[in-house]
Amino acid sequence: MFLKNYKNAFLAITFIAISSLATAQKGKIDAIYSGIPCFDNNNNVVSAHGANIVKDNGKFYLFGEFKSDTSNAFNGFSCYSSTDLYNWTFERIVLPVQKSGALGPDRVGERPKVMKCPKTGEYIMYMHADDLKYKDQYVGYATSKTINGEYTFQGPVLFEGKPIKKWDMGTFQDTDGSGYIITHSGNLYKLSDDYKSVTEQVVKDMTSHCEAPVIIKKGNTYFWLGSELTSWERNDNYYFTAPSLKGPWKSQGIFAPKDSLTWNSQSTFVLPIVGSKDTTYLFMGDRWAYPRQNSAATYVWQPLLVTENSISLPDYKQSWQIDIAKGTWSLSKIKGIEIENTDTNAIQYSGNWSEDNSSKISQSNIKGNSFSVDFKGAQVGFYGTSKVDGGYAAIIIKNKKGKTILSSTIDMYCKYTENSLKFLSPVLPKGNYNITVTVVGEHGNWYKKDGTGFGSTGNFVALDKVIIKK
Numbered sequence: 001m002f003l004k005n006y007k008n009a010f011l012a013i014t015f016i017a018i019s020s021l022a023t024a025q026k027g028k029i030d031a032i033y034s035g036i037p038c039f040d041n042n043n044n045v046v047s048a049h050g051a052n053i054v055k056d057n058g059k060f061y062l063f064g065e066f067k068s069d070t071s072n073a074f075n076g077f078s079c080y081s082s083t084d085l086y087n088w089t090f091e092r093i094v095l096p097v098q099k100s101g102a103l104g105p106d107r108v109g110e111r112p113k114v115m116k117c118p119k120t121g122e123y124i125m126y127m128h129a130d131d132l133k134y135k136d137q138y139v140g141y142a143t144s145k146t147i148n149g150e151y152t153f154q155g156p157v158l159f160e161g162k163p164i165k166k167w168d169m170g171t172f173q174d175t176d177g178s179g180y181i182i183t184h185s186g187n188l189y190k191l192s193d194d195y196k197s198v199t200e201q202v203v204k205d206m207t208s209h210c211e212a213p214v215i216i217k218k219g220n221t222y223f224w225l226g227s228e229l230t231s232w233e234r235n236d237n238y239y240f241t242a243p244s245l246k247g248p249w250k251s252q253g254i255f256a257p258k259d260s261l262t263w264n265s266q267s268t269f270v271l272p273i274v275g276s277k278d279t280t281y282l283f284m285g286d287r288w289a290y291p292r293q294n295s296a297a298t299y300v301w302q303p304l305l306v307t308e309n310s311i312s313l314p315d316y317k318q319s320w321q322i323d324i325a326k327g328t329w330s331l332s333k334i335k336g337i338e339i340e341n342t343d344t345n346a347i348q349y350s351g352n353w354s355e356d357n358s359s360k361i362s363q364s365n366i367k368g369n370s371f372s373v374d375f376k377g378a379q380v381g382f383y384g385t386s387k388v389d390g391g392y393a394a395i396i397i398k399n400k401k402g403k404t405i406l407s408s409t410i411d412m413y414c415k416y417t418e419n420s421l422k423f424l425s426p427v428l429p430k431g432n433y434n435i436t437v438t439v440v441g442e443h444g445n446w447y448k449k450d451g452t453g454f455g456s457t458g459n460f461v462a463l464d465k466v467i468i469k470k
C-alpha cells in the first residue's frame with residue numbers, strides 16, 4: 001500500500017508478536033482460515049504481505065514482505081513452503097536488508113513477486129524499492145538459481161535504459177510463457193525473454209490510482225484487479241476486463257459487495273489451482289494493521305468466482321478447503337466446544353467488561369483488562385466483534401506449569417461492525433492450558449501527507465464466544 005506519510009510509527013509499549021512454541025506437536029491445520037493469525041512450522045506468525053505464490057516441483061512457495069511492528073522500513077522478503085496451502089514451513093529470508101543501496105537500511109521494499117523464467121530456468125523476484133518518504137520509487141529485481149535460495153539484488157528493471165518509476169506493482173505470466181510487470185495507474189510492461197528488462201510498454205495509464213494490481217486470465221478474457229488509494233485502509237477493490245492484454249480494457253466495477261471493503265482486504269495476487277476436474281482461483285488479500293504489520297496484520301484468502309467475463313467474492317468464507325488434485329474447493333465448518341461470553345463460570349474476566357446491548361458482546365477498552373479460560377484440548381480460539389473503535393488485543397497461552405508457550409496480537413478494528421473468528425491457535429499437544437486475552441490500550445492510526453487520518457477511534461476488545469477443539 002502506498003503510504004505518503006505516517007505517524008505513530010513507534011509504540012510506547014511493545015508486545016512480542018509471536019514466540020516460539022517449544023512444546024507444540026506438529027499438528028496439521030485442516031483448512032484455510034481468513035482474517036486470523038497464521039502460524040508456520042515453528043509456530044511463529046507467517047509474515048508475508050504483498051505476496052505471491054509460485055508452484056514448483058509439487059510445492060507451493062509463498063513470498064512476501066517480512067514486516068516489522070516498529071517501522072515501515074524494509075525488513076527483508078520471506079519465503080514459506082507448503083504442500084496443501086494450509087500448513088507453512090519457513091524456508092528463509094530470501095532477500096535480506098542490503099548493506100546499502102535501494103534495499104539498504106531505512107529504505108522501503110514492498111510487494112515481492114517471483115516468476116520462473118521459461119528460457120533460463122532462473123527465478124526472478126520483482127519488487128517496489130523506495131525511500132521512506134516514497135519519493136525515490138522504482139521497480140527492482142533479484143535473481144536466484146533455486147526457488148528458495150537467497151536472491152541477489154540486481155537493481156532496477158530498465159525500460160529504454162531507464163528505471164520504471166512506479167510504486168505498487170505486480171506480475172503476470174501468460175500461458176505462452178511471456179512475463180509482464182503491472183504497476184499502479186494501469187501500466188503494463190512486457191519483459192524480455194530472460195525476464196531481466198522490459199521490451200515494450202503494452203498498456204499506459206489505463207486508469208487512475210489502481211494500487212495493488214493483479215492480472216489473471218480465464219479462457220479468452222483477461223481480468224485486471226486493483227484498489228483505490230486509501231493508505232493502509234481497506235476499500236472496495238474493482239476490476240477491468242479485456243480480450244487482449246493490449247485492450248480495450250473495460251471497467252466492470254467492484255467484485256465484492258459494496259462497503260464490504262473487499263472483505264476488509266486489499267488484493268495482492270490470485271493463484272489459479274488447476275486440477276483434474278476444475279480450477280480454483282485463490283484470491284489473496286492483505287488485511288493491514290498499521291503499525292503492527294508483523295504481529296497483527298493478517299490475510300484474507302478466498303475462492304474467487306471466475307466466469308468467462310466476470311469475477312466475484314459474493315460472501316465471506318471464514319474457513320474452507322481445497323482439493324489440490326481436483327482443483328475444487330468446499331466450505332469447512334469449525335467444530336468444537338463453544339463457551340458463550342456470558343458463561344462466567346468458564347470465562348474469568350479481569351476489570352470492567354460491559355455488555356454491548358446491540359450485539360450481546362462483552363467488551364472493554366481499558367488497558368490491562370482481560371478475560372481468560374482454563375481449557376483441556378488441542379486448539380483454542382475465540383470469536384469477537386471488530387468495530388470502528390476496535391483496538392489491539394494481546395494473547396498469551398500457558399501450559400499447566402504456567403509457562404508461556406505462545407504470544408500473539410490481534411487487531412479488532414474495522415470500519416463497520418463485523419463478527420467472526422478472531423484467533424485460532426496452532427494445534428497443541430492435547431493437555432491442560434490457559435488462554436488470556438488482554439486489552440493493549442492502543443489502536444492503529446495513520447495519516448496521508450495531506451493530513452487525512454485513518455484508523456480506529458478507540459481501543460475496544462470485544463468477545464462473543466470461545467471455542468475449544470479437542
